[in-house]
Amino acid sequence: MRKRLYNVGAILKGLSITFGFMFRKRPTIEYPSVKKQHAPRFHGLHELRRYGDGKERCIGCELCSSACPANAITVIGAENAPDDRKSPGERHAARYEIDELRCIFCGMCEEACPTDAIVLTPRFEMADYRRGSFIYAKDRLLVPPDAGVGEAPDERPGGIPGDLGRVAEIKSTTDVARGFSATHRGEILKTQRRGLAG
Amino acid sequence: MADNAVNVTLTIDGVPVTVPKGTLLVEAAKTVKQEIPVYCYHPKLGPAGLCRVCLVDIEGMPKLQIACNTPAADGMVVHTRNDKVDAGRAMILELLLVNHPLDCPICDKGGECDLQDYAMAYGRGSSDLVDPKTRKPKGVDLGPTIVLDEERCVVCQRCVRFDDIIADERQLVLKDRGVRDIIATSTGDPYRHNFTGNVTELCPVGALTSKTYRFKSRPWDLQRTQTTCTQCAVGCQMFSDVRYGVPLRTMSVEHDAISDGWLCDRGRYNIGFYDSAERIVQPLYRRNGTFVQIGWDDAFTLWGKALREALRARGPEAVGAIGGGRLTNEEAYLLQHLTRAVGSANLDWRAGLARQATPGAKGGTLAALDRAQAIVTIGEPLRERAPVLWLRILKAVRRGARLIAAATPAEAAAQCAGLAPIALVWDGVDPALGAAYDGAFAGFAEVATFIASEQGNARGAEAMGMLPAFGPGYAAVAPGRGTRAMLEDARAGRLRVLSILGANPAAYAPNAAAEALDALEFTVVSELFMTETAARATLVLPARGPLEKSGTTLNLTGDLLPLHASLQAPEGTLADLEMLIGLAQQLDVELPSAEDLERAVIAHAAKLPTGFGLGDARFDDGPSVAPPPHVHRTIFDGAGTAAHDPRLTSLRALEVGV
Numbered sequence: 001m002r003k004r005l006y007n008v009g010a011i012l013k014g015l016s017i018t019f020g021f022m023f024r025k026r027p028t029i030e031y032p033s034v035k036k037q038h039a040p041r042f043h044g045l046h047e048l049r050r051y052g053d054g055k056e057r058c059i060g061c062e063l064c065s066s067a068c069p070a071n072a073i074t075v076i077g078a079e080n081a082p083d084d085r086k087s088p089g090e091r092h093a094a095r096y097e098i099d100e101l102r103c104i105f106c107g108m109c110e111e112a113c114p115t116d117a118i119v120l121t122p123r124f125e126m127a128d129y130r131r132g133s134f135i136y137a138k139d140r141l142l143v144p145p146d147a148g149v150g151e152a153p154d155e156r157p158g159g160i161p162g163d164l165g166r167v168a169e170i171k172s173t174t175d176v177a178r179g180f181s182a183t184h185r186g187e188i189l190k191t192q193r194r195g196l197a198g
Numbered sequence: 199m200a201d202n203a204v205n206v207t208l209t210i211d212g213v214p215v216t217v218p219k220g221t222l223l224v225e226a227a228k229t230v231k232q233e234i235p236v237y238c239y240h241p242k243l244g245p246a247g248l249c250r251v252c253l254v255d256i257e258g259m260p261k262l263q264i265a266c267n268t269p270a271a272d273g274m275v276v277h278t279r280n281d282k283v284d285a286g287r288a289m290i291l292e293l294l295l296v297n298h299p300l301d302c303p304i305c306d307k308g309g310e311c312d313l314q315d316y317a318m319a320y321g322r323g324s325s326d327l328v329d330p331k332t333r334k335p336k337g338v339d340l341g342p343t344i345v346l347d348e349e350r351c352v353v354c355q356r357c358v359r360f361d362d363i364i365a366d367e368r369q370l371v372l373k374d375r376g377v378r379d380i381i382a383t384s385t386g387d388p389y390r391h392n393f394t395g396n397v398t399e400l401c402p403v404g405a406l407t408s409k410t411y412r413f414k415s416r417p418w419d420l421q422r423t424q425t426t427c428t429q430c431a432v433g434c435q436m437f438s439d440v441r442y443g444v445p446l447r448t449m450s451v452e453h454d455a456i457s458d459g460w461l462c463d464r465g466r467y468n469i470g471f472y473d474s475a476e477r478i479v480q481p482l483y484r485r486n487g488t489f490v491q492i493g494w495d496d497a498f499t500l501w502g503k504a505l506r507e508a509l510r511a512r513g514p515e516a517v518g519a520i521g522g523g524r525l526t527n528e529e530a531y532l533l534q535h536l537t538r539a540v541g542s543a544n545l546d547w548r549a550g551l552a553r554q555a556t557p558g559a560k561g562g563t564l565a566a567l568d569r570a571q572a573i574v575t576i577g578e579p580l581r582e583r584a585p586v587l588w589l590r591i592l593k594a595v596r597r598g599a600r601l602i603a604a605a606t607p608a609e610a611a612a613q614c615a616g617l618a619p620i621a622l623v624w625d626g627v628d629p630a631l632g633a634a635y636d637g638a639f640a641g642f643a644e645v646a647t648f649i650a651s652e653q654g655n656a657r658g659a660e661a662m663g664m665l666p667a668f669g670p671g672y673a674a675v676a677p678g679r680g681t682r683a684m685l686e687d688a689r690a691g692r693l694r695v696l697s698i699l700g701a702n703p704a705a706y707a708p709n710a711a712a713e714a715l716d717a718l719e720f721t722v723v724s725e726l727f728m729t730e731t732a733a734r735a736t737l738v739l740p741a742r743g744p745l746e747k748s749g750t751t752l753n754l755t756g757d758l759l760p761l762h763a764s765l766q767a768p769e770g771t772l773a774d775l776e777m778l779i780g781l782a783q784q785l786d787v788e789l790p791s792a793e794d795l796e797r798a799v800i801a802h803a804a805k806l807p808t809g810f811g812l813g814d815a816r817f818d819d820g821p822s823v824a825p826p827p828h829v830h831r832t833i834f835d836g837a838g839t840a841a842h843d844p845r846l847t848s849l850r851a852l853e854v855g856v
Contacts, residue, residue, distance in 0.1 A: 059303060059304050060304070060413065061303030061304055061308075061416075062416045062419070063303060066416070066418060076414075076415075077304075077413040077414065077415075078413055078414075079337075079412055079413050089301070089304060090304060090336060090337055090413070091304040091413045114303045115303075
C-alpha cells in the first residue's frame with residue numbers, strides 16, 4: 001500500500017514536467033503558414049545581383065565555380081556586345097547555372113566573387129518534384145532589373161566595384177521584408193576582406 | 199670536359215656551376231634549378247633588358263644586375279634570392295603594376311599569367327600608388343586573330359621581337375613612348391600573317407589574346423591532350439584544350455626537334471569545324487539520285503556487296519582505293535592490306551597536287567636543316583605550304599645559311615658551289631623538277647632532301663604502302679594504277695568500285711574527276727563534310743577528324759608521331775579504322791591484330807627508303823594539272839575544313855576574299 005502511494009507521487013512529479021511545457025513558449029511553428037526567421041548569415045538559395053542601373057554584377061569570371069567544393073556551379077563567359085551590355089566591362093556570363101542539389105551551401109562562391117554578384121539569401125524553400133528543376137539558371141538566379149543595388153563601376157574594368165563588401169548589407173534584395181536588417185553580415189565581410197588586404 | 203678556354207665556373211646560390219662561356223646568368227641558373235623571373239627574356243628571342251624583373255645580386259657589384267643580359271663569368275658569386283634581390287624585384291613588380299588594370303577575373307590569361315605568378319611569388323602585395331591609373335584602350339582589334347588590351351601590356355616587346363626575329367614579318371612595333379607606349383602595326387593595317395597566334399603564347403601577360411578563345415573559358419577548365427597537328431606535313435606537336443567537348447584552343451608544345459615551339463595559324467585556329475552543323479553524322483546512300491540516311495550495318499553490307507560483285511564479275515582490276523593524308527598510319531596500312539588482300543594493286547594516297555612525299559635516299563632530318571649552309575627551295579613558297587618548316591629555315595638563315603630560290607637547277611647548284619651541307623626543300627609537285635634538282639645536286643657531298651607535302655600524313659601513307667608501285671616499307675611491288683590512272687579507268691569503264699577515304703580528288707580536277715566519279719558503278723567516300731567528291735559518291739561514310747581519333751602519323755622527315763584523341767566524336771561517325779574493320783568482315787579478309795598492326799606500323803615507319811631520290815619515275819603518274827583557284831593556295835583553307843569553321847571566317851575573308 002505504502003509502496004503504491006510512493007509511485008503516485010513519482011507519476012505526478014513526472015507529469016508536472018510534461019504539463020509544465022504546456023505553459024511555455026512553443027518551439028515549433030505552424031510551417032508553412034508561419035515561417036522561421038533565419039539568421040542573417042543563413043546560407044540559403046543563391047541570388048545573382050545587379051547594379052543599381054540594372055546591369056548584371058556577374059562578369060563571368062568563373063571564380064565561384066572554381067571555389068565551389070561541390071562542383072555545383074557552371075559558368076560560361078562571353079564578350080559583351082557593344083550595343084547590348086549585360087555587365088560593366090568586357091565580359092559577362094552567357095550561362096550561369098547552379099545545381100542546388102549538389103550545392104552544400106558553404107558560401108565559398110560568395111567569398112570568391114570579385115563583384116559581390118552571387119550571394120546566398122536566407123531563402124530555403126526549394127522543394128520540387130523533378131531533379132532537373134534544381135538546376136537554377138540565370139532566369140531564376142538573377143534578381144529583377146529594378147532590384148539592383150549599388151553603383152556600377154564605369155564601363156571599362158571588369159574588375160572591382162567601389163562598393164565591395166557593402167552590398168551585403170542589403171542582403172537579399174527580393175526578400176528584404178524578412179525582419180533582419182542584415183547589416184551584420186556586411187560588416188563581417190568587410191572586416192574579413194580588410195584583413196585579407198592588410 | 200672542363201675546358202677553361204670555353205667554360206666558366208661560377209657560384210649560384212652557393213652551388214658551383216660550370217657553363218660554356220657566354221652563357222647568360224638566367225640560363226646558368228636553370229642548371230641549378232633556380233628559377234629567375236623573366237618577362238622580356240625568352241630563350242628563343244634572347245635578352246632585351248626591358249622588364250628588369252630578373253634582378254640578381256652579384257658579389258662585388260654595387261647594384262643588382264639583370265640575369266637575362268649578364269653573361270656568366272669565372273669566379274662570379276651570384277645570389278638569386280636574398281633580401282636585396284627580393285626588395286628589388288618587389289619594387290620592379292610594383293612599377294610594372296602601376297598602370298596594370300588588375301582585371302584578372304575577366305582576363306583570358308588569368309590563371310596562367312606570369313605577371314600573376316610573379317606578383318604572388320615576389321610582389322609586395324600592396325602598392326604605394328595613390329594617383330589614378332593611366333587608362334588605355336581595351337579590346338583593341340589588332341587583326342583577324344588577335345585582340346590587344348593595351349592596359350595590361352608590360353612592354354616586354356616579346357611580340358615585336360617575334361615578328362622581327364622569328365617570323366621575319368616586322369609588322370608589330372612599339373608605338374609612342376613612356377606611359378603612352380602601345381603595341382601596334384607599323385602601317386596601321388590589321389596584324390596578319392601565318393604565325394600571329396604565337397604572340398598570344400609569348401605574351402607573358404594578358405595583353406595579346408586570341409579572338410577565337412576570347413572569354414570562352416579559364417585555363418583550369420580545359421582538358422589538355424598532347425597530339426600532333428595534321429594540317430601539313432611538319433607534324434608540329436600541340437596541346438588540344440577542350441572544354442565540354444568543344445575544342446577551344448590549341449597551344450604549342452616546346453618540341454625543339456620538330457616545331458621548335460611554334461604553331462602556324464592554320465594549325466592553331468582551324469579547330470572550329472568539329473562541331474559544325476554541316477558535318478555528316480550518318481551514312482548516306484544515293485538512291486534514285488538523292489541521298490538517304492542509312493545505318494552502318496547497311497552501309498557495310500552495301501560496300502562489301504559492291505566490292506564482291508565487282509571482283510567476281512570483272513576481277514581485281516575493277517576495284518581501287520584512294521586514301522588521303524587524313525588517314526593515320528594504321529588506317530593507311532589496313533586500307534592497303536585490305537585492297538591488296540583482294541588482289542588489287544589500285545592504290546594511291548595522292549589526290550591533290552603532290553606527287554611524292556618521301557624524299558628517299560638522301561632524306562634529311564630537321565636537325566640536318568639546322569646545320570645546312572645553303573637551303574634551296576624548289577616549287578611553291580613554303581610559308582603557305584609548311585609554315586613552321588619555313589620558320590626553321592628562317593632560323594637557319596639567321597644563323598648564316600644561304601636561302602636559294604633559283605630559276606633552274608643548274609643555277610641553284612652553281613650558287614651552292616663550295617657550300618656544305620646543303621638542304622633541298624621540294625614541294626613534291628612536279629616530278630621532273632624534283633628529278634632535275636636531284637641530278638644537279640648529285641655531285642655534292644652533303645645533301646639532305648626534304649619534301650614539304652601539302653597533306654598531313656602523306657609520308658605515312660607512302661611508308662604504309664599506299665602507292666601503286668610500293669608496298670609497305672617502300673617494298674617494290676608489281677605496279678597497279680594510281681589516282682589519275684584509276685580516274686581514267688573509271689571514265690573508260692574498266693574501274694567499277696572506288697573507295698576514297700579522306701581525299702577530295704574532285705577539288706583539284708573538277709571536270710575530269712567528276713566525269714570519272716559519275717562513271718563509276720559504286721563510289722564510297724569517307725568524309726567529315728559533303729565535299730565535291732562526296733557529293734558524287736554512291737555511299738558517303740561519316741568520318742572522324744584528327745582530334746577525334748588516336749593513331750600515329752609520319753611527318754616529312756619520317757618521325758613517328760602520336761595522335762591522341764581529345765574530342766568525343768559525334769554519334770554516328772566512325773574512324774576510318776573502324777570502317778575498314780567493318781569492310782574486312784564483309785569481305786572475309788583477315789586483318790592483323792592490334793598488336794601486329796602496331797608492330798607493322800613501327801617497323802615500316804622506321805624503314806628508310808634508299809632505292810629512289812626526288813622525282814623518281816615510279817612516283818610519276820602524269821603531268822601536274824593546275825588546280826582551280828583557292829584550292830590549298832592559302833593558309834586558311836586548311837584541308838577543306840576551314841570552309842566549315844565559323845571561327846575562321848574572318849581570317850579566310852582576308853586571305854581569299856570569300
